[in-house]
Amino acid sequence: MEELPGIVITGASGRMGQMLIKTVLESDKARLVGAVEREGHDWIGQDVGVAMGGAAVGVSVTDKPLEAFVKAHAVIDFTAPAATIAFSKLAAQARAVHVIGTTGMTDEEIAQLEPASHHAVIVRAGNMSLGVNLLTQLTKKVAAALDEDFDIEIIESHHHHKVDAPSGTALMLGEAAAEGRGVALNDVRDSGRDGITGARKKGDIGFTAIRGGDIVGEHDVLFAAAGERIILRHMATDRAIFARGALKAALWGQDKMPGQYDMLDVLGL
Numbered sequence: 001m002e003e004l005p006g007i008v009i010t011g012a013s014g015r016m017g018q019m020l021i022k023t024v025l026e027s028d029k030a031r032l033v034g035a036v037e038r039e040g041h042d043w044i045g046q047d048v049g050v051a052m053g054g055a056a057v058g059v060s061v062t063d064k065p066l067e068a069f070v071k072a073h074a075v076i077d078f079t080a081p082a083a084t085i086a087f088s089k090l091a092a093q094a095r096a097v098h099v100i101g102t103t104g105m106t107d108e109e110i111a112q113l114e115p116a117s118h119h120a121v122i123v124r125a126g127n128m129s130l131g132v133n134l135l136t137q138l139t140k141k142v143a144a145a146l147d148e149d150f151d152i153e154i155i156e157s158h159h160h161h162k163v164d165a166p167s168g169t170a171l172m173l174g175e176a177a178a179e180g181r182g183v184a185l186n187d188v189r190d191s192g193r194d195g196i197t198g199a200r201k202k203g204d205i206g207f208t209a210i211r212g213g214d215i216v217g218e219h220d221v222l223f224a225a226a227g228e229r230i231i232l233r234h235m236a237t238d239r240a241i242f243a244r245g246a247l248k249a250a251l252w253g254q255d256k257m258p259g260q261y262d263m264l265d266v267l268g269l
């Protein structure tokens with residue numbers, strides 16, 4: 001019988017890292033072959049199942065990513081921009097599919113993924129859930145149908161640990177709305193209002209970030225005109241939706257040509 005695709009999880013101790021490990025261990029389509037944490041982390045050398053507070057699973061946490069990646073078919077990486085750039089080079093060297101959920105990357109940082117994508121498949125998305133990716137398509141359609149009399153505002157809410165804003169999802173929704181309107185998001189983006197901002201500029205796409213408690217992730221796309229409002233909403237209540245999407249992307253990428261892909265490619269939306 002053929003072996004199931006082997007998956008390595010980076011940022012193993014993180015909120016998403018642990019959810020991804022659980023998802024891969026529970027899957028009958030993939031097997032966990034590695035768990036990576038940074039040098040000096042107190043999980044290094046421990047069985048990852050035990051480190052997570054459960055039974056041993058036979059995979060020790062390592063701080064040697066390349067050694068783990070060469071044994072894998074795919075690397076699932078929800079960490080931080082600098083780590084993700086470094087991992088992209090190593091995943092390309094190992095010819096492993098690199099699934100990137102990390103958000104908060106600048107355009108310059110995203111450009112640094114390009115060389116790796118000549119050698120390996122990269123699937124990157126600010127949100128790996130089916131619901132949000134479908135919402136991007138709905139947002140594009142609604143934005144295309146309405147004119148600039150409808151002000152577009154994107155409101156996102158997340159837990160108080162989140163370090164980047166606007167969220168990766170909010171930016172995906174903003175891109176979709178801008179595409180629907182036939183404009184570039186960078187030309188109309190309005191984030192971080194504070195003080196005497198002046199009246200809202202017609203055609204702008206506004207962003208508001210709320211941070212509090214343990215909110216997993218909520219996104220509203222508001223179309224507001226005189227006398228009426230439309231709100232498209234996604235509410236995530238369980239991080240498992242992101243992990244399931246990421247594992248789907250890792251498996252989807254197995255027979256694809258090197259290059260950069262997103263979840264719309266994976267989901268066929």
Ligand SMILES: NC(=O)C1=CN([C@@H]2O[C@H](COP(=O)(O)OP(=O)(O)OC[C@H]3O[C@@H](n4cnc5c(N)ncnc54)[C@H](OP(=O)(O)O)[C@@H]3O)[C@@H](O)[C@H]2O)C=CC1
Pocket residue numbers: 010011012013014015016017037038041078079080082083100101102103104125126127128129168242
């Ligand atoms: N695309 C999607 O669907 C989703 C994306 N995300 C994104 O995933 C990322 C992680 O989120 P979350 O799990 O909540 O965050 P956490 O802070 O809980 O976890 C991040 C993990 O990455 C590790 N890490 C950070 N920097 C480095 C580095 N330089 N080298 C090695 N490891 C590093 C951290 O290790 P240490 O603790 O030692 O710093 C930690 O284990 C965020 O960017 C978030 O926005 C989250 C959910 C869904």
Ligand SMILES: O=C(O)C1=N[C@H](C(=O)O)C[C@H](O)C1
Pocket residue numbers: 103126127158162166167168169170216217218
């Ligand atoms: O940091 C998070 O938690 C999340 N990050 C992603 C984002 O930036 O949109 C996806 C999800 O909303 C959770």
